[in-house]
Amino acid sequence: MSVFRAGLFAGTVVVITGGGTGIGRALALAFGELGARVVIAARREGPLREVVETIEEGGGRARFYTLDVRDEARVEAVIGQIWEEVGPVDVLVNNAGGNFVSPAAAMSVGGFKTVLDINLVGSFLMSQAVGRRWLEAGRGGSIINMSATNAESGSPLMVHSGASKAGINSLTQTLAVEWGGAGVRVNAVLPGPVRTEGSDERLWTDEKVVKRLEDGIPLGRFAQPEDVVGVVMFLASEAGAFLTGSLIAVDGGERLRRLIF
């Protein structure tokens, strides 16, 4: 049961990249429950279809498009299709992301660029395709970028991810300034470690590491995808009407964990 009022997002079109798994899935279900027309987009059809069916079974409205956020032509085509087939987008959540663990010295340039391309270039392409349409139509909207606390705290063994998320923070603040006058708000959410399909497979594979991380989280537990939902809802709603260019950490205090004694 959501703490937000029923029907909060009725009449609102919300696009979520990477909406088939993890944090994106939790967001899609939550927006669907609150009446949004949910559009999810990622590469694999299977997880996307499952989420759409779950939303529809609950009485909500949703559809999916397959796309790779790195593919400029496909991004443009899908956003055009969404405008025609669903309606003008109100909220874009740039959630699709990639990561893997590797010492910086051993990482190939291809591996580094891959994560930069998905996280940073992908968020730019999606924002540009949606933002251009908002500017042309003289209508506002809200973009929420999924960053991470590793943008601000150093990102050992994930140099590509930290650099990409730092880029996303800058992208967020630049677009907030460029597009604020047109009524477009652009904010970023910075989760700390979250247990998701993608991260459990690639990052949190060693229970000893999970336990050590958890011990350093002031709120005493690892985040679940649902922990990230509330702040995104807040930013997407009228409650966030005067927030733009804000970078909001959702990490149970993990980034502050440096205990001296």
Ligand SMILES: CCC/C=C/C(=O)SCCNC(=O)CCNC(=O)[C@H](O)C(C)(C)COP(=O)([O-])OP(=O)([O-])OC[C@H]1O[C@@H](n2cnc3c(N)ncnc32)[C@H](O)[C@@H]1OP(=O)([O-])[O-]
């Ligand atoms: C606190 C944490 C904050 C953030 C958390 C999260 O984001 S959790 C989110 C977690 N969720 C996700 O990550 C979900 C999405 N993730 C994915 O789809 C993949 O993990 C992806 C990111 C590798 C992209 O896939 P793709 O098919 O586009 O790429 P590809 O397979 O073609 O490889 C491209 C290049 O990368 C290289 N390389 C790849 N793996 C490794 C490795 N383990 N080791 C070393 N290198 C590796 C590979 O060798 C190649 O380099 P080359 O040959 O060009 O020099």
Ligand SMILES: NC(=O)C1=CN([C@@H]2O[C@H](COP(=O)(O)OP(=O)(O)OC[C@H]3O[C@@H](n4cnc5c(N)ncnc54)[C@H](OP(=O)(O)O)[C@@H]3O)[C@@H](O)[C@H]2O)C=CC1
């Ligand atoms: N889990 C964590 O600890 C943290 C995660 N984050 C961020 O949260 C976001 C969601 O991650 P999380 O839920 O953990 O991980 P998941 O792997 O579960 O979700 C990532 C989603 O992104 C999609 N995706 C990946 N690459 C592309 C691409 N090139 N084009 C389109 N879609 C793509 C994937 O779908 P598909 O493979 O079908 O394309 C997948 O559904 C990411 O931006 C991540 O960096 C931030 C901080 C911590």
